[in-house]
Amino acid sequence: MSSKCGKCEDTLDRRKSSSVTCSGFCNNSFHANCCGISNDSLPCLKSPGFCWYCAECFKMKNKYELYMKNSFDEKLLKMISGFESMFSDLKQKILATAKDTFSEMSVANKDVSSKALKEKNSYANIVSSKSMIVVKPKNTGQTNAETKSDIVTNVSAAQLNLKVSKVKQIKDGGILISCDGSEGANNFKKVASEKLSAKYDISDVNMLLASKAF
Ligand SMILES: [Zn+2]
Numbered sequence: 001m002s003s004k005c006g007k008c009e010d011t012l013d014r015r016k017s018s019s020v021t022c023s024g025f026c027n028n029s030f031h032a033n034c035c036g037i038s039n040d041s042l043p044c045l046k047s048p049g050f051c052w053y054c055a056e057c058f059k060m061k062n063k064y065e066l067y068m069k070n071s072f073d074e075k076l077l078k079m080i081s082g083f084e085s086m087f088s089d090l091k092q093k094i095l096a097t098a099k100d101t102f103s104e105m106s107v108a109n110k111d112v113s114s115k116a117l118k119e120k121n122s123y124a125n126i127v128s129s130k131s132m133i134v135v136k137p138k139n140t141g142q143t144n145a146e147t148k149s150d151i152v153t154n155v156s157a158a159q160l161n162l163k164v165s166k167v168k169q170i171k172d173g174g175i176l177i178s179c180d181g182s183e184g185a186n187n188f189k190k191v192a193s194e195k196l197s198a199k200y201d202i203s204d205v206n207m208l209l210a211s212k213a214f
């Protein structure tokens with residue numbers, strides 16, 4: 001089979017070992033000499049799987065590859081920016097949801113803490129509206145009657161605005177005085193401490209309760 005060389009256009013026998021065929025689009029064959037191919041490199045060019053391109057096809061191939069690469073890069077960039085905007089939307093949505101959740105949580109927290117505060121206040125009111133004072137003799141052998149007599153003699157409930165609701169005898173000769181309101185109790189404590197502290201320990205049960213409760 002004979003044809004013309006793609007370069008010099010002289011006759012060429014494709015079967016001859018000195019000819020090369022382009023693997024590109026032109027489908028031309030060439031004299032190896034016309035394409036600057038040495039006889040030494042010919043066997044390598046003709047080995048199976050090896051693709052040789054004429055100068056024109058080589059240029060075209062490079063352009064095509066460059067085009068493919070650019071269009072791929074372009075597509076990749078579009079894809080990346082698409083992902084970026086998708087992630088940014090997603091981020092906004094997550095942040096908005098988180099914000100809503102946090103504000104709901106803080107409203108719930110406020111409800112809980114205001115409720116707790118109310119309960120605490122009401123408990124504190126109950127505690128402060130009822131005061132209990134313990135008068136305990138330092139001499140533990142003393143009777144409750146003696147303690148009571150000392151209190152009555154030295155401390156006037158009426159003068160102190162003390163509203164006694166209950167008087168109870170406790171162990172070791174002690175007296176527990178329950179009263180309404182903290183003012184009278186504080187007055188009583190003050191006067192009792194002044195007049196009776198040599199013989200008695202005077203303590204406020206309220207304070208003990210309060211410190212245990214909170
Ligand atoms: Zn030629």
Ligand SMILES: [Zn+2]
Nearest residue numbers: 022026054057
């Ligand atoms: Zn070609």
